[in-house]
Amino acid sequence: MTGSGERGWIAVALAVVLTVWGVRTAWVDSGPSPSMIPMAPASATPTGYLAPTAAPTGYLAPTASPMGYLAPAATLTGTGEASLTRSPTYTATPTGYLAATPTPRECLAPTPTATPVGYLAPTPTPLRPGRPWPTPDVSGGHTHYWLRRPILPASRCIASAFYPYGTNGMGQYLTHHGADFPAKMGTPLHAAGNGVIVVAGSDREHVYGLFRNFYGNLIVEKLDQGYRGEPVYVLFGHLSKVEVRAGQRVSAGDVVGLVGEAGIAMGPHLHLEVRIGENSYRATRNPEFWLRLLPGRGTLVGRLLTSNGRSWPGVALYVRRADAAQKVYQTLYTYVDDPQVNPDDEWGENFLWADAPAGEYLLETPWGKQVPFSIRPGGTSFLEIRHDVGGTP
Numbered sequence: 001m002t003g004s005g006e007r008g009w010i011a012v013a014l015a016v017v018l019t020v021w022g023v024r025t026a027w028v029d030s031g032p033s034p035s036m037i038p039m040a041p042a043s044a045t046p047t048g049y050l051a052p053t054a055a056p057t058g059y060l061a062p063t064a065s066p067m068g069y070l071a072p073a074a075t076l077t078g079t080g081e082a083s084l085t086r087s088p089t090y091t092a093t094p095t096g097y098l099a100a101t102p103t104p105r106e107c108l109a110p111t112p113t114a115t116p117v118g119y120l121a122p123t124p125t126p127l128r129p130g131r132p133w134p135t136p137d138v139s140g141g142h143t144h145y146w147l148r149r150p151i152l153p154a155s156r157c158i159a160s161a162f163y164p165y166g167t168n169g170m171g172q173y174l175t176h177h178g179a180d181f182p183a184k185m186g187t188p189l190h191a192a193g194n195g196v197i198v199v200a201g202s203d204r205e206h207v208y209g210l211f212r213n214f215y216g217n218l219i220v221e222k223l224d225q226g227y228r229g230e231p232v233y234v235l236f237g238h239l240s241k242v243e244v245r246a247g248q249r250v251s252a253g254d255v256v257g258l259v260g261e262a263g264i265a266m267g268p269h270l271h272l273e274v275r276i277g278e279n280s281y282r283a284t285r286n287p288e289f290w291l292r293l294l295p296g297r298g299t300l301v302g303r304l305l306t307s308n309g310r311s312w313p314g315v316a317l318y319v320r321r322a323d324a325a326q327k328v329y330q331t332l333y334t335y336v337d338d339p340q341v342n343p344d345d346e347w348g349e350n351f352l353w354a355d356a357p358a359g360e361y362l363l364e365t366p367w368g369k370q371v372p373f374s375i376r377p378g379g380t381s382f383l384e385i386r387h388d389v390g391g392t393p
């Protein structure tokens with residue numbers, strides 16, 4: 001517990017919730033399917049990554065409005081202080097920011113039956129702050145939901161939740177520079193926007209990822225539209241067939257190839273990347289933040305930082321529906337501490353929940369704190385949580 005005189009390690013938590021309305025932009029034609037979207041299945045059950053026992057209930061809810069700032073917990077004496085300042089119970093939490101496996105296992109098999117080979121039990125490691133994290137001004141709320149979904153129907157084109165951008169499967173895999181969309185072998189892949197194909201074929205001769213034959217067969221398209229004065233590249237990896245050639249112009253929706261499992265894939269799926277500024281493996285951003293929004297869904301853009309702005313890498317965060325809080329609905333993961341993982345230039349996120357069904361939720365941190373947030377259809381919700389433990393940072 002923090003006494004009033006122990007100012008040296010006061011735990012500080014600041015949550016900011018900002019919901020941006022009407023920020024959807026659309027320059028590509030034909031919207032996604034208007035059909036109703038089935039609820040996303042709950043993610044894999046928690047892997048014992050954290051033990052949020054004694055999760056505080058009634059953690060700060062000082063305002064009925066989802067807009068604006070929530071008061072820092074330090075001022076909320078009597079409601080949440082105890083939960084924010086107690087000794088953390090995080091010693092058994094495995095983290096993923098050490099590259100744990102020498103085996104290239106870049107992509108998950110899409111089915112639970114295809115258990116990753118050579119699973120390594122995560123080594124318990126205390127949570128440690130990562131590098132200083134960018135803090136852009138998010139007040140503009142500019143988004144870039146430009147990309148048409150490459151697999152149809154669009155409503156089914158939702159990325160695997162366990163291995164999102166910037167994560168490593170809690171230490172089992174390489175840092176992920178893209179997002180994976182499970183699909184059957186041979187499923188047509190559609191261009192995500194208008195542009196020019198700049199790479200088409202295998203990567204046996206040239207390195208486009210971490211090493212040769214990483215993507216097996218790939219396509220890289222340079223979009224006609226730039227972002228903040230820089231070119232935008234969209235990469236499709238692991239194709240079974242490439243149906244375009246370098247230099248070819250394509251329009252959004254054109255079939256450019258077929259889903260496969262070439263390269264280091266562990267099963268048929270599309271590996272999607274967005275690269276900004278240069279066509280390089282180190283220039284990626286979270287591609288799920290670039291896809292056109294689906295009806296009834298929105299995006300949570302999150303930051304989990306120390307009070308002085310360092311990231312908390314490799315952390316599992318549990319999302320519960322506000323009306324069914326006994327069950328974990330979705331697990332999110334903060335980005336690992338890898339300099340080749342890039343937050344969005346305007347949002348500075350270190351975790352993201354794309355394609356979130358509209359609704360009211362609670363986000364649970366490893367420190368047992370629950371923070372409410374809302375997802376609006378077509379909206380982008382911003383959530384920043386700052387927390388220190390013990391002697392950090």
Ligand SMILES: [Zn+2]
Nearest residue numbers: 107179180271
């Ligand atoms: Zn992938």
